Amino acid sequence: xxxxxxxxxxxxxxxxxxxxxxxxxxxxxxxxxxxxxxxxxxxxxxxxxxxxxxxxxxxxxxxxxxxxxxxxxxxxxxxxxxxxxxxxxxxxxxxxxxxxxxxxxxxxxxx
Amino acid sequence: xxxxxxxxxxxxxxxxxxxxxxxxxxxxxxxxxxxxxxxxxxxxxxxxxxxxxxxxxxxxxxxxxxxxxxxxxxxxxxxxxxxxxxxxxxxxxxxxxxxxxxxxxxxxxx
Numbered sequence: 001x002x003x004x005x006x007x008x009x010x011x012x013x014x015x016x017x018x019x020x021x022x023x024x025x026x027x028x029x030x031x032x033x034x035x036x037x038x039x040x041x042x043x044x045x046x047x048x049x050x051x052x053x054x055x056x057x058x059x060x061x062x063x064x065x066x067x068x069x070x071x072x073x074x075x076x077x078x079x080x081x082x083x084x085x086x087x088x089x090x091x092x093x094x095x096x097x098x099x100x101x102x103x104x105x106x107x108x109x110x111x
Numbered sequence: 112x113x114x115x116x117x118x119x120x121x122x123x124x125x126x127x128x129x130x131x132x133x134x135x136x137x138x139x140x141x142x143x144x145x146x147x148x149x150x151x152x153x154x155x156x157x158x159x160x161x162x163x164x165x166x167x168x169x170x171x172x173x174x175x176x177x178x179x180x181x182x183x184x185x186x187x188x189x190x191x192x193x194x195x196x197x198x199x200x201x202x203x204x205x206x207x208x209x210x211x212x213x214x215x216x217x218x219x220x221x
Contacts, residue, residue, distance in 0.1 A: 044154065
């Protein structure tokens with residue numbers, strides 16, 4: 001399985017866009033990029049996933065580079081409630097049981 | 112629609128005691144999972160199930176057993192608890208893509 005590299009922490013001002021990077025240089029052609037987040041003491045929450053095209057939903061946008069070696073999760077208007085640990089995970093499509101969590105990025109949204 | 116629920120929310124055990132954690136989901140998902148999360152760490156998969164009557168080992172299965180007798184329930188058992196099993200346990204379920212997580216069970220083994 002491909003491994004991911006994320007910065008351990010980031011800060012963002014409330015109301016601004018939060019851009020969370022993830023490197024996955026060894027990603028295979030059939031592996032998807034998933035993003036989850038975990039608000040303190042709660043269970044993780046699915047955010048978004050993609051293969052090679054950019055994706056957007058009501059929570060966030062996912063930008064994947066053309067070579068698929070890195071991606072960026074964008075929270076367009078961060079709020080205090082977006083303070084959480086964000087996990088970038090790569091795994092083959094249809095193999096949901098291979099979800100492997102690293103240490104993620106602690107995003108702190110400041111007022 | 113309650114999603115994924117876990118029972119109990121908190122538990123304190125003494126070394127050597129046994130207990131069962133219950134996970135229930137009402138989304139008719141085929142896949143169910145048990146994870147543990149230690150302080151400052153990401154989640155690690157203990158066991159998972161791809162359907163009623165099936166179970167499989169994850170990354171850290173030692174010291175745990177599981178059963179999936181009904182599609183909606185996934186039980187995690189500790190036969191002889193050890194202090195190293197002090198952790199927060201999360202259950203999850205999924206259909207194809209995203210996993211839905213429960214609120215967690217905080218277990219302390221003294």
